[in-house]
Amino acid sequence: MGEGRIYLINGPVVRATGSQGFMMNEMVKVGKEGLIGEVVDIGEESFTVQVYESTTGLQVGEPVRGTGKLISAYLGPGLIGKIFDGIERPLDRIALLHGDFVVRGVEIFPLDENKRWRVEMKKEVGDTVRPGEIFALVQETPLFEHRLLVPPHVSGKVVEAKPSGDYKIHDVLLLISDQKGNVHHLTLYQEWPIRIPRPVRERLLPTIPLITGQRVIDFFFPLAKGGAAAIPGGFGTGKTVTQHQLAKWSDADVVVYIGCGERGNEMSDVLEEFPRLVDPRTGRPLMERTILIANTSNMPVSAREASIYTGITIAEYFRDMGYNVALMADSTSRWAEALRELSGRMEEMPAEEGYPAYLSSRLSEFYERAGRVKTLSGEEGSVTIIGAVSPPGGDFSEPVTRHTKEFVRCFWALDRNLAYSRHYPAINWLTSYSDFGEDLKEWFREHVGEDWDGMRERAMALLGEDDRLQQVIKLVGEDVLPDEHKLIVETGRLIKIGFLQQNSFSNVDSFCTLEKQFRMMELILLFYERARELIASGMAISEIKRSDVYLKLLRMKEEIPNDQLERFDTLREEIEKFFDNLRARYKEGAKSAS
Known part of the structure; x- marks a missing residue:
């Protein structure tokens, strides 16, 4: 693991000498307080880090230490019903230990390390396991069954297995010996780099609709499970309210809601409202199948950029269990603004309206992680992405909206005149479209009506x-x-x-x-x-x-x-x-x- 010394601080961007021993996207500890950062550029003699916390008080000459690990999400029981920041730190436990404001340098394991989970083992000594296979079950909430998965890079024979019982998150449940003789320790959780899509066996056609209960969407502009949709609209047109409705009523098994750069009062409304909501399918609290990621406008801008990847990685993890996941990103425009600010501080050449030249590719990387798939274990699961876009002045020709249209097949255009006349949802039926109509035609004919x-x-x-x-x-x-x-x-x-x-x-x-x-x-x-x-x-x-x-x-x-x-x-x-x-x-x- 490498170690460098800071020689330049430009907001959330830090440059340090001594690039030996570091790798791209490695998580590093910056300064004496150990601020969390990620390596985003490596030169011959120096490297660049984007810091996910405020750099106020950071000084030239302080150390930057590598961890040897890529910036990753921790995936296991305890995610459901919780709220995390953009780099998956549990905000409720931070508030309990340090007060209402996030303390710099605080590092708390995302999952509860003291809680004992009732584990029902599905494998025993002598069994052969494959990547992505379910090896144990945990009833995480009365509504949700958490399926523990063999990591995608692990396969082999079980040489040691714990019996069913109560275990903590770090307890080793299985020892797997692979063909090379390496032994892998499987606990209740696994890590996965947030910028790398989780592997699947096969991508399936989007032939099953995501039922939302909103007539303008289901009837006129339907969205398939595993599809990607954008909700563009100016200020006050109802993007957040529409996403809240979709989170409440869509027939997804799991909802991941990312508040990316939005106002804090909107996320506080979500936090107050969701625990009171009842799941219409089960009669249980909606939070028992919901995960919230909050990186509001007053939080560090670089963590806003990471929050999207943290959310999609968590969504892919639940997809790999065989669940249908709906991911709400509110909003991708604020995420793009974070890209623009970080790009400017790194002195990169700006493209249209100051956004970096790679804006389009970053958007495509995000939306292309949606999909209905056959997982490594043979299950069917899906991740459906619904991203809000906030074009300045409601101008749909601005870069974020225009590039987003290239990668989504469903476009729910919010109309200011409809919103101000109290027409909800304010989705304009003339400027919106869905390319899933033909794919879903047979399903609707079979399950609803021939005509x-x-x-x-x-x-x-x-x-x-x-x-x-x-x-x-x-x-x-x-x-x-x-x-x-x-x-x-x-x-x-x-x-x-x-x-x-x-x-x-x-x-x-x-x-x-x-x-x-x-x-x-x-x-x-x-x-x-x-x-x-x-x-x-x-x-x-x-x-x-x-x-x-x-x-x-x-x-x-x-x-x-x-x-x-x-x-x-x-x-x-x-x-x-x-x-x-x-x-x-x-x-x-x-x-x-x-």
């Missing part, structure tokens, strides 16, 4: 036509439109307000099942088709709007809960009856007139 994609296309066509008519209305008013165009406008209003708008605070409408979404859109399109037939035969649209059927369609999202879907049959009968009676009266009136 799912057909209804989606008809609804999108109506919204597009409604937008064109809205431009005409702004110029000449709605009264001059013919009735068939007025019907499109009214149906567009039904879709926008009665279907796309969703109340995140409603007990009934905060989450909407796929079947309810299908039934709602089915009735809206039924209303349109029946009304169009009558208008084509000469009836005025005012006759159709006079009924309370229109209002019932607007209110059905709140009035029909997810567990009372049979009421849609009643509403359908009412709609059919209304139009049948209207047609009969119209024909009778036409006969009398003739």
